[in-house]
Amino acid sequence: MDEPLNLVLFSGTDDKLNAAAVLTAGAAALGRPVNIFLQYWALEAFRAGHVDADHGLAPEAGASGAKAVADMAAAGQAPWAETLRQAKEIGAVDIEACSLSMDLLKLEPSDLDPLVDGVEGVTAFFLNAGEGQVVFI
Amino acid sequence: MDEPLNLVLFSGTDDKLNAAAVLTAGAAALGRPVNIFLQYWALEAFRAGHVDADHGLAPEAGASGAKAVADMAAAGQAPWAETLRQAKEIGAVDIEACSLSMDLLKLEPSDLDPLVDGVEGVTAFFLNAGEGQVVFI
């Protein structure tokens, strides 16, 4: 289990980002390196000053799903950005923005939250992923 | 090919659940163990008395997609829950609810369909997944 877990984050809704953060924290707790590659709307969610905003939910959540998520937040559940910060403290979690998506969203590295460690292309992502599992979220 | 196939089911729409059931049945037919981990809206779809309800489709399906799916059902296509039941009969298919999502949806084990074998945390999921592929749906 020395191979990294490699997450391509595409979606930027809070439910999918939280699912990704939970998988990251679980892998980090097991001592496994995690590489995260931010594309499209997930990258948008990692803009500086933007990670703690409301990013909505998948359409299928509906009103009852939105209420369940709001209830969990009110009960003290850590937001996904906080879960990722904690995962970075306990393990080797590297978060990179996709260079093509940086162009798409007209972002500079200084526009990104400090959670993001850098910008790279898709070939660098695959080289770092090695033989490890690749998961698209 | 002794490593399990590991599916994290996040979405609870009938098209994605059917895609997941088909992948599960295919892997089981090849003698491969399958671990399914239910999160968020997929877990909601596995509530007792709820698996055969209409869970909608991805928004992109549109009216023509919805008609195509309804036509297949009318022509006798097995629903995804039935495909999963058959996969469990022919192979080693284990379906676990994510403990965090159980809290989110305020569910107890007795609230779940008998297709679900238990409740576990994300670290248990990763330990069971081992070196096997992890697929997020």
Add this chain to the structure above:
Amino acid sequence: MDEPLNLVLFSGTDDKLNAAAVLTAGAAALGRPVNIFLQYWALEAFRAGHVDADHGLAPEAGASGAKAVADMAAAGQAPWAETLRQAKEIGAVDIEACSLSMDLLKLEPSDLDPLVDGVEGVTAFFLNAGEGQVVFI
């Protein structure tokens, strides 16, 4: 890194198809075989005469996301179908339609774009995937 990258394409919106095309091109550039399996709405997007149509975006894109994508297209970004064509020229990229989804959408092989190499079932997909990573998009 001799194992193939195996993509199950489910979604047929232009943002997800472009993300898939970029991953394909990156893997092909590294000399890695890529197997693509088309299900549901992704298969719909590969209908003959249909690949260059507007297939919309994920709902979360919103108006600002749609404008960003349109701006990139106006600036000369290759559409996803063109990126896939280029990936097939430089590498071993095989694109197969899922036989069940062919039935669902009432399609014949002659209804598909020449980018699609054939039709196969899910067990054939898994056998070709071997020990390689499986990614659901």
